[in-house]
Amino acid sequence: MAEIVYYTKEGLEKLKEELHFLKTEGRSQIAKAIAEARDKGDLSENAEYDAAKEAQGLHEAKIAKLENTLAHARLIDESKLDSSKVLALSIVKIRNTNNGATMTYQLVSESEADLKSGKISVKSPIAKGLLGKSVGDKAEIQVPAGKMEFEVLEISR
Template sequence: MTDVTYYTQEGLDKLKEELHQLKTEGRSQISKAIAEARDKGDLSENAEYDAAKEAQGHHESKISKLTNILANARLIDESKLDTSKVLALSIVKIKNIQNGAAMTYQLVSETEADLKSGKISVKSPIAQGLLGKSVGDKVEIVVPAGKIEFEIVEISR
């Protein structure tokens, strides 16, 4: 059984766009590479042909994976989500109790995660420690660097 994954509209649109690109331009480029390699002669000793066929297999695998992800994707209506506790798609401002550093993260699906833009996976250690908590709660989260204690300062959408 596959997991249902929740997405923002932006994340869902990116996945659909990537799948469309893979099915159109991507397949076209792969078939051209195979045709060019085939034109170079004997297929039994043609490393270029073998590489192009292998690339085709990887490409089709990626299409299959994305199709499966989209089949199990669910769009979350952010306007109806509770902001009294941390949930998927919450924007959470937390403060490191030890050094006072404040950080803001949005909890998103694994495929939407992008630390540079402040989006972390709901399956990450920090997100797992924050889920279900409310403003003012203190949480101790085990990260690769050790245990860090955070205080939840604000929750929004």
């Protein structure tokens, strides 16, 4: 059974747009490549045709995966979320108690995670350690570099 994944409105729209692109323009580009390869002669010795057919298979697999993801995707109504605790979609300002550095992250689904824009996956070690914490709580988190301690400074949506 597939796992239900929660998305922001923005993340869900991005998935739908990608699926639409793959089904329309993506499929037509693949069909065009197959037709061009077919026009080059004998199919039994045509590596270009084989590559185009393989690309088609990979493309269809990607479409199927996206459709499955969307079928199990759920939109989170941010207005109903408790902002006193760290939850999925929370924007959390934390301080590393070892060096005093402060960071702000939004906890999002795996497919929406983008560290450059401050979005980390709820399945990442830091996010897992922060889930359920309140402002002022400290979390000791095992990361690849060792144990780190963070203090939750602020929680928002």
